[in-house]
Amino acid sequence: MSNGDILVIGSMNMDLVVQTGRYPDKGETIIGKDFDQIPGGKGANQALAVGKLGGSVSFIGACGNDNFGDELLSSLKTGGVNVDNVFRVEENTGIAAITVEEDGDNRIIVVSGANSKLSSSMIDKLEDEIKEVEAILLQMEIPLKTIVHTIELAHQYQTTVILDPAPAQELPEDIYEQIDYLLPNEGELELLLQDYNLTTTQEQVDQLLDWGVGTILLTRGKNGIILYTKGRQEHYKAIEVEAVDTTAAGDSFAGAFAYGLQQGWSEEKAIKFGNQVAALVVTKLGAQSSLPTIEDVEEFKQ
Ligand code: ATP
DSSP states (O other), X not given: OOTTOEEEEOOOEEEEEEEESSOXXXXXXXXXXXXXXXXXXXXXXXXXXXXXXXXXXXXXXXXXXXXXXXXXXXXXXXXXXXXXXXXXXSSOOEEXXXXXXXXXXXEEEEEOGGGGGOOHHHHHTTHHHHTTOSEEEEOSSSOHHHHHHHHHHHHHTTOEEEEOOOSOOOOOGGGGGGOSEEOOBHHHHHHHTTTSOOOSHHHHXXXXXXXXXXXXXXXXXXXXXXXXXXXXXXXXXXXXXXXXXXXXXXXXXXXXXXXXXHTTOOHHHHHHHHHHHHHHHXXXXXXGGGOXXXXXXXXXXX
C-alpha cells in the first residue's frame, strides 16, 4: 500500500445469481431462466470498481481456503486491486444467493462465512498501512466491532472515512463524527435511526449531521443522489438508462465516488462521475462483471 491509495475494507462473496421471470411463492418451486456464478461482496465490488477505473486500490478482507476464495482473489487481482493483505481463514468463503427478476429487481441473501472472521486484531496488524492511505472505504458486511474499530483508527490518522452503511444496522452515536462521507440509500437511512422515531428523511438527515457526519450522499436509485451537509443540500439527477440488473449500483457509485476524490476532483464532479458509472452498471447483469473501465465510461458519455 502507498500514499494516495484507496483502501477498501470489507466483504468478499461468491454471488450465485439466478435469473427468473418472477419470484416463487412460499412453498412453490418454479423453473428459473439462467444461473451464473459471479464474484461479488460489497467490499470486493467497491475495490474492483476503483481498480477497474484505474485507481490505486488495496483490499483487506477474509476468505476461506477454498475454490471460491481462489476465484475471488484472482478476479480482484485481474482488476488491478492489491490483495496482499487479504486473510485466508478456516471458514468457508462467503456467498450471496441472488435472484433477479425480469424488470431488474433483485433479492439477496448473504451467508457471511469467512467475512465474519475479519476482526479488529487483524486490522491492527495493518495499522502501518492504514495510516498511509488517502481514504478508507467501508461497508457493513463485516463485523460491526471491526467497522467501528477501523473508523476510529482511520480517524486517528486523519484518513478520509467513507461508509456505505449496507446492510444497515445501528451504529454507536459517537462514531458518526468520525465519518467524512456516509452513503446510505433511503431504507438504510431509516434503519440506522430505527430507534429514534424520526419519520421524515429531513429529520433523519438532520440527526446524523447533528451527530457530526461530514456529508451524507443519499442514493435514490433512478432518482439520483441528494447531498446533505450542514447548511447545504444539492440534488444530482441519475442518468436515464434501461435497467437490466440494479445489483452493485450502490457499490459502483461508492467506488467511483472514492476514485473521483482520489483524482482530486470536487465533490460535485465525483458525484456526477459516480452517477455515470452506476448508470452503466445497471444496464448489465451481475456485480463485478458489470463494472466499467474508465474507457467504457468515456464512451458512454459521448
Ligand atoms: P445496491 O444495494 O443495489 O447496490 P443501492 O440501493 O445502494 O444499490 P441505489 O440508490 O439503488 O443504491 O443506486 C445507487 C446509484 O446508482 C443511484 O444514486 C444512481 O446514480 C444509480 N442508479 C441506480 N439505479 C439506477 C437506474 N435505474 N437508472 C440510472 N441510475 C441508477
